[in-house]
Amino acid sequence: MFTVGSKVVHPCYGAGTVVRIQDKSIGDTTHAYYVIDTVSRSMQLMVPVSGADDAGLRQVLNATVLREMLAACHEEPKEDEINSDLRARQTAMRELLKSGDVCEVVDVVRQLFYLNSMRPLGTVDRQLFDQGKELLAGELALSTGVDMLTAMQEVEDHLAVMLGEDSAEAEAAQ
Numbered sequence: 001m002f003t004v005g006s007k008v009v010h011p012c013y014g015a016g017t018v019v020r021i022q023d024k025s026i027g028d029t030t031h032a033y034y035v036i037d038t039v040s041r042s043m044q045l046m047v048p049v050s051g052a053d054d055a056g057l058r059q060v061l062n063a064t065v066l067r068e069m070l071a072a073c074h075e076e077p078k079e080d081e082i083n084s085d086l087r088a089r090q091t092a093m094r095e096l097l098k099s100g101d102v103c104e105v106v107d108v109v110r111q112l113f114y115l116n117s118m119r120p121l122g123t124v125d126r127q128l129f130d131q132g133k134e135l136l137a138g139e140l141a142l143s144t145g146v147d148m149l150t151a152m153q154e155v156e157d158h159l160a161v162m163l164g165e166d167s168a169e170a171e172a173a174q
Contacts, residue, residue: 007142011056011100015138040138056100063143073158
């Protein structure tokens, strides 16, 4: 169970802070909901307390652990890791992003960054890439106490290491 002030991650909406626990009546029954202010989007999210586990709500990772996972971005993916079937790859990546598993999100972002270094990403791949970076930056921002721009820059710095670039060169490539 989370308390007010808990830093949490929703697999689809990213990181946020529980700002209150609110009771809502639906018909004859009353349910408690976590009200979460998200970091990356200006929105509030309501998650039923009783369904938080099923929704995939979890505690924000510690900054050290998160940075260790981001270090996986330093390695180029192997050719057999990236599905050459566009639709199958995009479907698989969409599911991995929804999983809420940081390792999976890092892997998706790493693969798409690598593909982008070979050729410009298509619209769907670009959206998946941006969504993955936003999920990682949001969690990093909450775990380290920095703003989203600073956290996004750190994510991009980790990606730039893969190609031996500095972050300004990597940003220009995107």
